Amino acid sequence: MASSGAARPLEEQSLPFYHRKHYYPVRTGDVLKDRYRVIAKLGYGAYSTVWLGWDDRSKQYASLKICIRDDTKGSPVLNEVAMLQRLSRFAQEADHPGLEFTRLAQDIFHIDTPTGPHYCIVTKPQGASIRTLQEVFPDAVLPKLLVKSLIHRLFVSVNWLHATCGLIHTDISPQNVLMDLEDDSSLKDIEEQESQDPSTPIMSQGIPIYRSRATMLELSGIPILTDFGQMRPAQPENRDWWMSDLYRAPEVLLQLPWSFPVDIWSIGVMTLELLEGKNLFDPIDRTNDQYVLPLALAQYIGYLGPPPLEIIKQSPLFLTYFDEKGNWISDPPIPQASLEDFVTTISPGKEKDAFLRFIRKILTWDPEIRATSVEIIPDEWLMKPWDEKF
Known part of the structure; x- marks a missing residue:
């Protein structure tokens, strides 16, 4: 029997x-679209819940991402649906090795309710995120x-x-990269x-809230x-404040036009995080849980050196944080x-030198030379074996 009452908040x-x-x-x-049978909850987020399903037509497991009802302008739900539809069209036009590492939609449909439609995005099930790993x-x-x-x-x-x-992903991080499942x-x-011990939802004002079942770590x-x-599409020009706080490219930070290179930057920052177990940049005021722009700029300068004068002169932030010669004049130091x-997990020597050359190709102030x-x-x-063991 489903439980009720004022229990602690669960999941979403x-x-x-x-x-x-x-x-x-x-x-x-539940059976959705007369085709997809809901088996168990796999996860949740601000814009959806994710479920393991069974596709009665293909006789295969499916991941069912059931989105919140959101028809507002700029909605991430509507944007994701539009982008996935666009990706599907490109995937049909030509083969590319990158398709193997990109999660495409197998089906997209909406579930009608009295309060409005909910999109359901059907994909191949995958393992846990790199963040979970x-x-x-x-x-x-x-x-x-x-x-x-x-x-790689x-x-x-x-x-x-x-x-x-x-297209520019703009939000590459360990949370948004899943591990491929080798089998079912x-x-x-x-x-x-789920068959032997069925999930029992908590009822919240008539709405069932389930606990997620963990997927295998691959x-x-x-x-x-x-x-x-x-x-985002690369065109028209992007110039607004965007990206996750810890992976934000410097051109976004400086409120300059940005494009494909922001994804390269994010992967570079993520590489360091996975190797070292911590973020390169942490410009967050933890007391007030706020992003601190001058702290971010100071940290970027600390690791990358001062930004080129010709770059920061184009920024509306130029004279707020720098003098006319490009010297830092703000707090913090x-x-x-x-x-x-x-970098401490790679010992000094030829490999560390090669890694530093690699990461410095990526972590640049100027997106044009990234x-x-x-x-x-x-x-x-990336390509050379360095007597590694895994």
Whole structure:
């Protein structure tokens, strides 16, 4: 029997902007579109809940991302649907190795309700996110060979998005990269668990809230780039404040035009995070949970050196934080920092030198000289074996 009462918030209920009327009241056993049978809940987020389903037509498991009802202008839900439809068209036109590492929609439909439609995005089920994977490794440090495998393939995915589709992901982070499942064994386990011990929802004002079942942690080394709610076309020009706080490219920070290179930057920052178990930049006021722009600028200067004068002169922030010669005049002070000191999981020597060359191609103030995916895919550090063990 479903429980009720004033229990602690469960899963999506705990989110800051949760509103029960925005979420579709999914129940295990529901059949959607006369085709997809809901087996168990896999996860949740601000814009959706995700469920393991069974496709009665293809006789395969499916991931069902059931989105909140949101028809507002600029809605991430509507944007993701539009971007996935666009990606599907490009995927049909020509083959590309990046397709293997990009999560495309197999079906998109909407569920009509009295309060409005809810989109459902059907995809191939995948494993846990890299963020979840980090949680099981000591100090959140992933094996170097695994990192190289993941990052190399992410650049291949991004190459397809950029070169073929003309699209910028803008939100690449460990949370938005899933591990590919090698087979269906973990999905069968979830279905068996649900059969033997059915999930009991908590009822909240008539809305069922289920607890998610964990997916298997995979070490396949095959990443699947997902979550396209923040994706943007490269044209018309983008210039607004965008991207996740810890992965924000400097051109966005300086309120300059931005395009494909912001994705390259994000992958570079993510590479360091996976190797070292911590973020390169942390410009957050933890007391007030606020992003601090001058703190971000100071940290970027600490690791990258001062920005080129010709770059910052174009920024509306120029004379707020710099003098006319490009010297930093704001608080906080520039931290004493270097990439050499930040990287500790690669021992000094030829490999570390190669890695620093690799990362410096990516972490540049000037997006025009930042390496493209085509230039970085064959990089020596990514491709050369360095007597590694995994």
